[in-house]
Amino acid sequence: MIGKKRQPDYKTLTDLELVDLSKDPKFNKEAFGELYERYVTKIYNYVYYRTGNHHDAEDLAARVFFRAMGHIDSYTDRGVPFQAWLYRIAHNLVANWHRDRGRRKIIPLDEFVATRLQSESPDKHAEAKEERTLLLEAIRRLPEERQQLLALKFVENLSNAEIGAIMDRTEGAIKSLYHRTLIALRDELERGSQERREQTRQRKTQG
Amino acid sequence: MTISDTQMQDLLAALTEALRADDANVDALITQYDAPMREVAPFLALISRLHRSYVRVQPSRRFTRRLRAELLGTPQTDVIARIRYLPARVQIAALVALVAGITMLLTRLRFLLPVPRPQTSDLGLG
Structure with a gap:
């Protein structure tokens, strides 16, 4: 009926x-x-x-x-x-x-950092904000698929299988990509840190 | 002693899960995989930093309400909203087509309207 x-x-x-x-x-x-x-x-x-x-x-x-x-x-x-x-x-x-x-x-995300760190002292707050800014800058220099993986993993808290479904890869391939992403991010942060040290040294030399 | 790439991938996945769940039992995982701390420590620090840095944000209520209304309200009549969310290329193409259409219409009108002819007296020939 x-x-x-x-x-x-x-x-x-x-x-x-x-x-x-x-x-x-x-x-x-x-x-x-x-x-x-x-x-x-x-x-x-x-x-x-x-x-x-x-x-x-x-x-x-x-x-x-x-x-x-x-x-x-x-x-x-x-x-x-x-x-x-x-x-x-x-x-x-x-x-x-x-x-x-x-x-x-x-460079994003200042306001939520402020919200999250409001209980910390101003010095710690500034330090943590700087740390996050450097990290997010380094992430933006990574290839797109790696940025996508990190956002899905840490913002959305998705499992490797779920991320695999979105990125059209196997769970194993996502694990492997995650490993390579962490290595690349570690290297990128190290390179950024070296560049900043070099710039500071040059400024001191010129000054 | 080092661990294989596959073991490291599994360990990193497990460590990330543990940190995301605020599970403090990270040492047990490292022991379970029999991984040397000097290899794991830099990754652990990085994962922890990522976990602290990516924090969930909330879209504004004004935005979510407005979008819901635009999606489910009266989308057929809300032309502006429909155009606004079209891809940029489509918006540009529509704009170009609109300008071209208006130009053609104006050009056509110019040809259709009678052009005033100068009087012979105006030319001083009368």
Whole structure:
């Protein structure tokens, strides 16, 4: 019997069930709304750490959801969970953003550092802020896939298997990439540290 | 003594999980993998630094509410919002097409409108 469809309890549904309902004209808005609630903060964080500022993070996060809503009919779970599909959209938009604007060296994230360190003394606060700035600068000099891996691992707390689904690699390949990323980051920090020592030495010589 | 790359990869994955979960039992992991501390220590410091530096941020409520309304509200009528979130290339192409269209329209209008002819008296020939 085809009667009036009952509104499901969206919060209890899986992503895949919500995706199916999003394709149904009767339910699509509410179902997509639940998916939006589940992922808006995650996607925002991912984009924020890849762009380094709130303005572009808002703009790109919005584009991710507009694109996802526009293409939801074409999504089918062929081993790629909805979350991974959404992150892939975000990754492509961020990659285009970097390519179009050539803006890789924005130094971000001051306000959350301030929030997190408000209980520390001013000296410690400044030191920790400097340490974070140097680290994030070094990360921005890494290849894109390594930046992506670090953001997914440390901001989103995703497992290697989940990251593998997003980056279309095996869990083993992600482990290996993570190892190489840490080595590259360690070297990058060391190189930055050497450059700063050299600059200080030159300034002293000139002075 | 050193450990193989594969063992190191497994150890780094396990150490990262432990640090992310604020599990202090890192020493036990290092012992379990039988890894020399001089090899592991620089990675441990770096992972710990990454863990401290990447902190979850919250998008503003104003942004999340507005976006939700734009997505689920009345997207068909909200042309500005739809255009705003199109890819930059599409926006540029649309702008170029619009300018070209207006230019063509104006050019066409110029040809269609009658051009006032000068009177012979105005030319001093009458």
